[in-house]
Amino acid sequence: MSRLSPVYIERRSEPRSACSLPARVYYGQGLRMFADGLIRDISTSGAKIEVPSIYKLPPRFVLLHLQAGVALDVVLKWRRGDLAGMAFERQHILTETDDPRLADVKKAWQGLQPNAPAARGPGMIG
Numbered sequence: 001m002s003r004l005s006p007v008y009i010e011r012r013s014e015p016r017s018a019c020s021l022p023a024r025v026y027y028g029q030g031l032r033m034f035a036d037g038l039i040r041d042i043s044t045s046g047a048k049i050e051v052p053s054i055y056k057l058p059p060r061f062v063l064l065h066l067q068a069g070v071a072l073d074v075v076l077k078w079r080r081g082d083l084a085g086m087a088f089e090r091q092h093i094l095t096e097t098d099d100p101r102l103a104d105v106k107k108a109w110q111g112l113q114p115n116a117p118a119a120r121g122p123g124m125i126g
Contacts, residue, residue, distance in 0.1 A: 016041040016048070023049055026071075026105055027061035034108075039065065046077070046087045053082050060089075064105055066112060069094045071105050 021039040037051035042065075049063065057079060063072045063086065070093055074086040092099060094106045110116060 014043050014045060016043040016046070022066045024064040024066065024108070025049070025051055025055070025057065025061050026064065027058050031062055031101065031105060039063075040083070044088075046074075046085065048083060048085050050082050051084060053079075057084055062102070062105060064109060066109065069109060071097070071102050071109075 018041050019039055021042075022036070023039045024034050024036050026034045035051050035055040037049050040048045040050050042048075047063065051057065057076055059076050061074060061076070063074050064070075065072065070091055072088050072092070073090040074088055077085045077087055079085075092102055094102070094109050097106065
């Protein structure tokens with residue numbers, strides 16, 4: 001006897017594109033807490049990300065899209081294991097924003113760029 005596949009009803013207002021892009025979520029007071037993950041699909045209105053479930057995401061947080069240089073204010077819509085779906089509320093282009101709330105996010109993004117100078121710790125020469 002064969003089993004029927006579940007029927008999924010698409011509730012998104014627009015289709016999302018599958019991808020695997022590095023991202024970071026920022027949350028907590030002053031956006032001081034963060035977790036690295038991957039954007040698994042994205043559209044202009046939302047995304048699905050993969051972030052280890054040990055990180056408890058709040059109802060609202062900032063998603064840093066590393067490749068695009070964009071910080072997005074998001075609303076968490078669902079969470080299942082390591083996956084989370086969200087809707088975008090506002091987009092901040094990091095090369096153009098001077099929002100003080102995002103200063104540390106912007107600084108982290110700049111430091112994570114492939115051509116960024118390597119961090120130097122104590123005892124390092126250079």
